[in-house]
Amino acid sequence: MNYFSSNFKLGILGGGQLGKMLLNDTRKFDIYTCVLDASDEAPCKIASNEFHLGDLMDYNAVYNFGKQVDVLTIEIENVNVDALETLEKEGVKVYPSSQTLRTIQNKAVQKLFYVDNHLPTAPFSRFAYLSEIEDAISNGGLEFPFVWKAAQFGYDGNGVKVVRTLSDLEGLPKGECIAETLVPFKNELAVIVARNAAGETKTFPVVEMEFHPEANQVEYVICPARIDDHVAKKAEDVALKVSKAFNHVGLLAVEMFQTKNDDILINEVAPRPHNSGHQTIEASYTSQFEQHLRAILNLPLGRTDSKVGGIMVNLVGAEGYTGNVIYQNIETIMKMDGVTPHIYGKKQTRPFRKMGHVTIVNEDLSEARRVAEEVKKTIKVISE
Amino acid sequence: MNYFSSNFKLGILGGGQLGKMLLNDTRKFDIYTCVLDASDEAPCKIASNEFHLGDLMDYNAVYNFGKQVDVLTIEIENVNVDALETLEKEGVKVYPSSQTLRTIQNKAVQKLFYVDNHLPTAPFSRFAYLSEIEDAISNGGLEFPFVWKAAQFGYDGNGVKVVRTLSDLEGLPKGECIAETLVPFKNELAVIVARNAAGETKTFPVVEMEFHPEANQVEYVICPARIDDHVAKKAEDVALKVSKAFNHVGLLAVEMFQTKNDDILINEVAPRPHNSGHQTIEASYTSQFEQHLRAILNLPLGRTDSKVGGIMVNLVGAEGYTGNVIYQNIETIMKMDGVTPHIYGKKQTRPFRKMGHVTIVNEDLSEARRVAEEVKKTIKVISE
Structure with a gap:
C-alpha cells in the first residue's frame, strides 16, 4: 500500500494542535486524512478530509475508525491500545505500535523498559x-x-x-x-529521532529546554542547545538507542537530563511530534511534522539540520484569565524580526492552557534568544 | 475590524493551488476563511472554514459571497470586477482593489498604465x-x-x-x-512586493526564471537571481514603483526582462501570491503566503530575506499523458537533499497542466541548482 495511490487513507487519533500542524503538511503531499476526536470543536475539524467524533479511550470508537484507514498514527498517547492491537493483527499499519504505546502510557513500565534495555535513567x-x-x-x-x-x-x-x-x-x-x-541537573535536553519502517533513522539537533518555574511547562526551546559537542553527541546516541529499543516507526521525542557530571539520563519519551520540535517548522530543512509523515509512510527521511537558529516560546493562558481568548499585543510581536505566531484555535483560555506558540528564528542564535525574551514580555494570552 | 476578533471572516475568490497554499498559512494564524470556486473538486474545499460553489465571473455569485466577509482577496485575476467595485462601496475591504484588477485584467490597459506612470516596458x-x-x-x-x-x-x-x-x-x-x-533579453526576472494598508512595503529578493522552450511555462525559479547587484537593485526599484503606482495592498508579483543593455522592462504583473514566489515557503524567513495575509490584514510585514538558496521546479503534466495522475519516481526525489514536493491535489493530469511544484533548498545555491536538474530529470507526471 502506497500513499500516492488514489484510495490511501491516513488516520490520526486526536484532533488537537499537534494534529492540526500535522494536517498542514499532509496538504503539501495531498494525503487523504481522517481524524478521530471527542470534541466537535477540535482544531483538526477543518483541514482533514474526514472528521469523526468519538472517544479515543473507547475500544469500539478507535477500532471502527481504524478499520477505515491504511496507516494509523496518534497525536496524543492516551488512546485505547487494545483496539490498536486488534487493528495491527488485522493488517492496519499502526505507528507508534500498540506495544510501544503500552510501554509509554505507564511511566513505571516505561522506566522498567529503560532498565531492561540498559538505557540510562534516574x-x-x-x-x-x-x-x-x-x-x-x-x-x-x-x-x-x-x-x-x-x-x-x-x-x-x-x-x-x-x-x-x-x-x-x-x-x-x-x-x-x-x-x-532527584538528580541535580544542568540542563533539560531533548532529541527527536525519526525512523521509518525500512529502518532509516535521522535525529534533529539537540534542543535545550527552559521551564517556567511555577507551571512546570516549557518556556523556551532553544535549537541548537548551547552545550558542548561531546554532550550533544552523547544525547543523540542515547536517543537513537531508545528509538532502536522500541523498534519505533515515526517520531520519538526523547527528553533527557544533563547531570552535573555531564551524564545523560532519560526523563521520558513521546512517540509523536512534540513541543520540543515546533521550531523545526521555521528553522529546519524538514519540519518535524513532515518528517513524521515521511517516517510513517515509509518515505525517505528529510534533512534534519537547521537553516537558522530557532527558539520556541509557548503561548499559555495567563494566570487570572478564563474565558474567550485575546492575544494581547500580538501585532507588536509580529513587528519583531523573524517572529511567527502559531495560534492553535482554541476559543477559551484558562491559566497555563497551551493556546499556541511563537517561533523566533535568526542566523544568530543569541539574537533570536534576545528577541524571544522580548516576545515573552510583550504578548499576553488573556480573556475578553 | 481586526482579524483577531472572533467574528472576522476572510474571503478568497478562487479555490485552486494558490488558494490552498494561502489557506495553509491562515491555519497558523487561526483565521476564519470562506472560499468561492466553481468546482466541487477545488483543492481549497478542505482547509477552509466555509466552501461556497459559484462562478467567479458571475456578478451575483461574487457579490453575495463578498457580502459575508470582512476582507476579500483573490487567488486568480479573472473574477467579476463590477461586483468587487460594489462591495468596496459597501465597505468590504477588497485587496487587490477593483481598479487594480480592471487595469491588470486587460493587457492593453495594463501596458497603457505603465506608459502613463512612466514605468519602463517594451x-x-x-x-x-x-x-x-x-x-x-x-x-x-x-x-x-x-x-x-x-x-x-x-x-x-x-x-x-x-x-x-x-x-x-x-x-x-x-x-x-x-x-x-520583441526585445532581446538576457534574463527574465521577478520581484514580489508586499504592501499593507498602512503603506509599509517590503520586497522579496529578485528571482530569475528559466522557461521551458516549448510550453512557455517557468521551468526553474532561482532565488536569488544570479545577476549583478546593480541590476537587482534596479529591478527592485522598478517593482516598488509599480506597487506604489497601483497604490497596491497585498502582494504584487512583477515580472521583468533584463535587456542586453541591463535595462529593466516590465513584462506583466500579478496582484497576488505567484508561481515565482513558491520557493519562499522553504527558503525565506516569511513565505509569500504569510506575507500576503500580513499585508491584506494590515499586520506588520515579515522579513523577506532568505535563510538559504532556493530553486522551484514546476511539476507539469508530461506530454502524451491524460487521465488519473501518477507522480512517477516521487520517492526517488524525496531522497535528495533539501527536496520538498508540493502536490496540488488535482486528480487528472494533461500535458503541461500545473500539478504541483518541487522546492530545492541548500545553503549553496549552485548545489541546489544541481539537485534541481536531478529532480527535473527524475520525476515525471504521468497517468495510470
Whole structure:
C-alpha cells in the first residue's frame, strides 16, 4: 500500500494542535486524512478530509475508525491500545505500535523498559498505591527528597511533583506511581529521532529546554542547545538507542537530563511530534511534522539540520484569565524580526492552557534568544 | 475590524493551488476563511472554514459571497470586477482593489498604465481585432518579428506568441490584442512586493526564471537571481514603483526582462501570491503566503530575506499523458537533499497542466541548482 495511490487513507487519533500542524503538511503531499476526536470543536475539524467524533479511550470508537484507514498514527498517547492491537493483527499499519504505546502510557513500565534495555535513567521505585510510598518512607526504604510521578495520564507538568516532606504528598492521586531519585541537573535536553519502517533513522539537533518555574511547562526551546559537542553527541546516541529499543516507526521525542557530571539520563519519551520540535517548522530543512509523515509512510527521511537558529516560546493562558481568548499585543510581536505566531484555535483560555506558540528564528542564535525574551514580555494570552 | 476578533471572516475568490497554499498559512494564524470556486473538486474545499460553489465571473455569485466577509482577496485575476467595485462601496475591504484588477485584467490597459506612470516596458501597439494587425503589417505600421498578446484571459503561456511571419497569426483568437516589440533579453526576472494598508512595503529578493522552450511555462525559479547587484537593485526599484503606482495592498508579483543593455522592462504583473514566489515557503524567513495575509490584514510585514538558496521546479503534466495522475519516481526525489514536493491535489493530469511544484533548498545555491536538474530529470507526471 502506497500513499500516492488514489484510495490511501491516513488516520490520526486526536484532533488537537499537534494534529492540526500535522494536517498542514499532509496538504503539501495531498494525503487523504481522517481524524478521530471527542470534541466537535477540535482544531483538526477543518483541514482533514474526514472528521469523526468519538472517544479515543473507547475500544469500539478507535477500532471502527481504524478499520477505515491504511496507516494509523496518534497525536496524543492516551488512546485505547487494545483496539490498536486488534487493528495491527488485522493488517492496519499502526505507528507508534500498540506495544510501544503500552510501554509509554505507564511511566513505571516505561522506566522498567529503560532498565531492561540498559538505557540510562534516574533510579526509581514503583508503587501500586500512593500509601505504599508512605510505608516506604516510614520503614526507611525511601528518603526525601524524591520526585513523585503518577504512572498514568500525567501531562504538561501534571502528575509530577518534587516531594521534600510528608505533607507534599497530601492531595496527590492515590493510584500507581513511581518515586524517582532527584538528580541535580544542568540542563533539560531533548532529541527527536525519526525512523521509518525500512529502518532509516535521522535525529534533529539537540534542543535545550527552559521551564517556567511555577507551571512546570516549557518556556523556551532553544535549537541548537548551547552545550558542548561531546554532550550533544552523547544525547543523540542515547536517543537513537531508545528509538532502536522500541523498534519505533515515526517520531520519538526523547527528553533527557544533563547531570552535573555531564551524564545523560532519560526523563521520558513521546512517540509523536512534540513541543520540543515546533521550531523545526521555521528553522529546519524538514519540519518535524513532515518528517513524521515521511517516517510513517515509509518515505525517505528529510534533512534534519537547521537553516537558522530557532527558539520556541509557548503561548499559555495567563494566570487570572478564563474565558474567550485575546492575544494581547500580538501585532507588536509580529513587528519583531523573524517572529511567527502559531495560534492553535482554541476559543477559551484558562491559566497555563497551551493556546499556541511563537517561533523566533535568526542566523544568530543569541539574537533570536534576545528577541524571544522580548516576545515573552510583550504578548499576553488573556480573556475578553 | 481586526482579524483577531472572533467574528472576522476572510474571503478568497478562487479555490485552486494558490488558494490552498494561502489557506495553509491562515491555519497558523487561526483565521476564519470562506472560499468561492466553481468546482466541487477545488483543492481549497478542505482547509477552509466555509466552501461556497459559484462562478467567479458571475456578478451575483461574487457579490453575495463578498457580502459575508470582512476582507476579500483573490487567488486568480479573472473574477467579476463590477461586483468587487460594489462591495468596496459597501465597505468590504477588497485587496487587490477593483481598479487594480480592471487595469491588470486587460493587457492593453495594463501596458497603457505603465506608459502613463512612466514605468519602463517594451514598446507596443493596441489593436481592437486581430485583423487590424494584418492591416498594420500590410501598410508598414508594424514589422516582424513582434510578440502578439491577447488582451484578456491569457495564462500560463496561452495568449502569447512570437510572430515572425503572417502565417504565425493563423488560428489566433480574433479579439483585442497587443503587438509588442520583441526585445532581446538576457534574463527574465521577478520581484514580489508586499504592501499593507498602512503603506509599509517590503520586497522579496529578485528571482530569475528559466522557461521551458516549448510550453512557455517557468521551468526553474532561482532565488536569488544570479545577476549583478546593480541590476537587482534596479529591478527592485522598478517593482516598488509599480506597487506604489497601483497604490497596491497585498502582494504584487512583477515580472521583468533584463535587456542586453541591463535595462529593466516590465513584462506583466500579478496582484497576488505567484508561481515565482513558491520557493519562499522553504527558503525565506516569511513565505509569500504569510506575507500576503500580513499585508491584506494590515499586520506588520515579515522579513523577506532568505535563510538559504532556493530553486522551484514546476511539476507539469508530461506530454502524451491524460487521465488519473501518477507522480512517477516521487520517492526517488524525496531522497535528495533539501527536496520538498508540493502536490496540488488535482486528480487528472494533461500535458503541461500545473500539478504541483518541487522546492530545492541548500545553503549553496549552485548545489541546489544541481539537485534541481536531478529532480527535473527524475520525476515525471504521468497517468495510470
